Amino acid sequence: MNYTTQMDAAKKGIITKEMEIVSKKENIDVNILRQKIAEGKIVIPANKNHKSLNPEGVGEGLRTKINVNLGISKDCCNIEKELEKARVAIEMKAEAIMDLSCYGKTEEFRKKLINMSTAMIGTVPVYDAVGFYDKELKDISSEEFLKVIEKHAEDGVDFMTIHAGINRETAEVFKRNKRLTNIVSRGGSLLYAWMELNDRENPFYEHFDKILDICEKYDVTISLGDACRPGSINDATDASQIKELIVLGELTKRAWERNVQIIIEGPGHMPINEIAANMLLEKKLCHGAPFYVLGPIVTDIAPGYDHITSAIGGAIAAANGADFLCYVTPAEHLRLPTLEDMKEGIIATKIAAHAADIAKNIKGAKKWDYEMSKARQNLDWEKMFKLAIDPEKTRKYRKESMPQHEDSCSMCGKMCSMRNMNKVMKGKNINILREDD
Template identity: 35%
Template sequence: MNASEKFIASSAHVDEAAIAPLPNSRKVYIAGTRADIQVPMREISQSDTPASFGAEPNPPIYVYDCSGPYSDPAAKIDIRSGLPALRAGWIEERGDTEVLSDLSSKFGRIRAADAKLDELRFPGLHRKPRRARPGANVSQMHYARRGIITPEMEYIAIRENLNRKAYIESLKAAGPTGNKMAALLGRQHPGQHFGASIPEEITPEFVRDEVARGRAIIPNNINHPESEPMIIGRNFLVKINANIGNSALGSSISEEVDKMTWAIRWGGDTVMDLSTGKNIHETREWIIRNSPVPIGTVPIYQALEKVDGKAEDLTWEIFRDTLIEQAEQGVDYFTIHAGVLLRYIPLTANRMTGIVSRGGSIMAKWCLAHHQESFLYTHFEEICEIMKAYDVAFSLGDGLRPGSIYDANDEAQLGELKTLGELTQI
């Protein structure tokens, strides 16, 4: 859709270039122990070694693929319907969630009742939001600490292995050069395991153990069943985040969905919607329903828009409602700047580049205006209760990070980092 065209939900469509077949490769699925665990990878064809160098066949190599159905020629893509709810059955069979009769967020209900938004609204969502049953904890960390290996954990183990075992066997069968390559693939710097016993092949039990120990997270909101399970942690593959989002200057819902599809096509493992412009709620719904990767946000950005950009007018009640609104849409992780404490703010006065974090500057302005401790800090335990009810992961934002080498490692930065470390123990 052209940027100048008005967005109309009924005629929305995916950018055809974003779903064109990728050259010399194909989408493959590796099966798990259950019929509903089919893990996507990209199989890349390789040319045979020429006769002058030994004339050996080179087997296809497998790489991580986070593009979802968009790069599968067999998939029918209609962004008005969204992606299939891959994890819906897994979530339901655990029996610890309940379907809500209506949205819990006041703002969400107001938007849903506004007929003027009908032409922008995502038309394909026909299910109600879910929440943990009273007293239940539906986070993957909770399951991991109870010794439960979830389908998500098995999916992740297969995904992290990249079919490496089968690839090495095919290399060995190719000939002398293939045998040499197979040996080289196993060679790496030993690194520092920090107490982890990293197996040669990632197992579902290893995934469970790393999550239980707090060394890895699985960002999978129960209201984002379209997402393909993935893991972020020091003993797993490196992941890349891509930021998108509209602003007061422009960008339509169609453009934001296009940004998301292009981001995951080129390797974005997660996407953050940092929208600060119009129709943030509706834009986010379209992105989540069409995203196979986890979606993150900085909730304070939308909360600020609700008070017309006046940081001093923010309240805990507005922020809390925003958390619930976004959690029931399916946001998988929140960046929350809960370590910006009132006593740290004066420590930035002599900085060369001041406070460069947008979230940090918003909370600093609020703290100074009210001369009170940040409501993100004083209500942190309640934030945890909200997030565990939907399985939303934390990204503890460093709101006092330095913007220059001159300011690096000052009292403000280290004080906030100490506070963030303390918050991880709650």
């Protein structure tokens, strides 16, 4: 039986090879997986032209996935450096990489990235349009925007951020409800500016059916962009954000009618006490579609440490229903991340995702922690290193400050609770001030 997309196959009762792979990875019955894909609650972003892909599922009941942003810009346009970041991100088991390139040889970089990446690849076509045509934003036509989307799809991009929710109606709500930080989404601000400069509807909203034609042809998952995401905690859960979310829910249904898979993008900056309610709103208004969040960043005062503010918000968001976390690095709000920034961002986001998986009772999540605790109780340092989320750093810290007694660490020494409890539970004496008998 023929099918066009993973969702089309799922609705027809077909088990694809991608579904089989995800089923084994997630330890979930393949028929349950297929049913949730048919309902739109799980997606498998897998462009037909991405031949090196090792597919992943995103959505209800699955492990929380993480995405890494990278790409070339006018100020930092070294393709090899960005490809090296991609290689390291894949080694660190990031499930997705978004190419946010906005200057120079974007096509060359994108094709190299897709060819070498086993992780799913996402892009934001509106970023690429200005450089692709070498035109000012105002002069790019609706048809030209669509051509960029088709080019990315043809190249093998698995999911694309399409800011279709900021239509003229949403823009009017934004104008009537003043914000502290206006529109902070780069793609959203570009499309808002295009609409204002041309006095026309957002081409991604006006021609959404044509975008669906492209995505159905190549099986591209649409990540419906949150152009009105809050850029400060002051603007969180406001009229603009909620209005756009309502539009995204309407677009989701239109996409599902065409068997195009959908992810919904979300906040943004947000106080901790508003996160759970926002997860509930998205799932309700967007009919259970997978939710992809940037952070949320829970305070605005920590430039240089936003991988931490983001991980706090990400853990709470995913524990309350978010399915996909976009990493944030220490360089957020400051500059293009370095390789080391990227590593820190990945680790922080992986910690958040795993903490949420424990809360969501995802199969196997607690087993990792159980094995680590067992290794700690046994003072099995080598096992601890292997189980650590960052083995390199744990080995480094241990090596930099070796204790006198190897069955302890340099913080507690012979007062180590694990060491002493192991001894006393076996009926042995505990010698702290002198050598053991």
